[in-house]
Amino acid sequence: MARRNDHRPEELKALTLKLVDEFLQNEPAHQLSLRKAAKLVGYSAGTLINLFGSYSYLLLAVNGETMDRLADKLQQAIEAASSPKQKLVAMAHAYQVFALTHPHHWRLVFEHRLAEGEAIPEWQQQRIDRLLLLVAGCVAPIYPDIDDDTLQLRVRTIWASVHGIVQLTLEDKLFGSPGVDGGKLIDDLLENCLPVGSQT
Known part of the structure; x- marks a missing residue:
């Protein structure tokens, strides 16, 4: 087992997050x-408590890294598309x-x-805001004439709908016939069920 002084605090924090990931x-x-978690890193539970503050905050730190990776993936998808609706x-x-690729990470976030x-x-709230x-950066150009409060409502409505489809897909609870999948439902939602404008 590793000794307490084998790693500096920041090194141990990074190692813990890596092994939990x-x-x-x-x-x-x-x-x-x-x-x-303590056994994974070879330190005592007390050492991890001192490092993160609590087990709950350790998991929150894991979630923070997951949300960073998710945001990066979404940003890449946005940059690869052209119009706001395609984005x-x-x-x-x-x-x-x-x-679907990281189901255990994704579930832990929520x-x-x-x-x-x-x-x-604050550091976690900043990730949520990002x-x-x-989403707002894609939705706002589709609705150029709405005020900010309405825009924020629309952003949350659209993303809550997408999130619901993804969650039902992940839990295999779409209750559809074979061939119906979450991707098709997302396409149908954004194409037909929500008035996301005429931009293609």
Whole structure:
């Protein structure tokens, strides 16, 4: 087992996040615990508590890295498309691909809860804001005449709809006939079900 002084704090934090990330590639978060995370890195549970503040904040730090990777994938999808509507569709598909490729990471982002009354740290809120800004950047040109409050509502409505499709796809609860998949539902949603304008 590694000794306490084998790594500097930032090195140990990076190592912990790396090993937990590798764990989530194959196992769901509910199979992890503080004790198991400590065993992965070869340090005591107390050392990880001192490093992250709590097991909950360790998971939040993992979520932060996941959201960074997700945002990068969405940004790449946006940059590869041309019109605002195509960017929105490409981003929605990239979101689905990410969830299907990293299901345990994706679930942890949405299932993890801080203790009641505990505020989301600023560094995590910035990640949430970045994702919403990516969506808003695609939606705003489609609706050039709406005010900011309406735009923010529309951004959340569209993305909540995409998120719901992705979640049902991931849980295999679309209840459709063979051949119906989340990708087709996303296309139908953005093409027909929401008035996303005439830009193609």
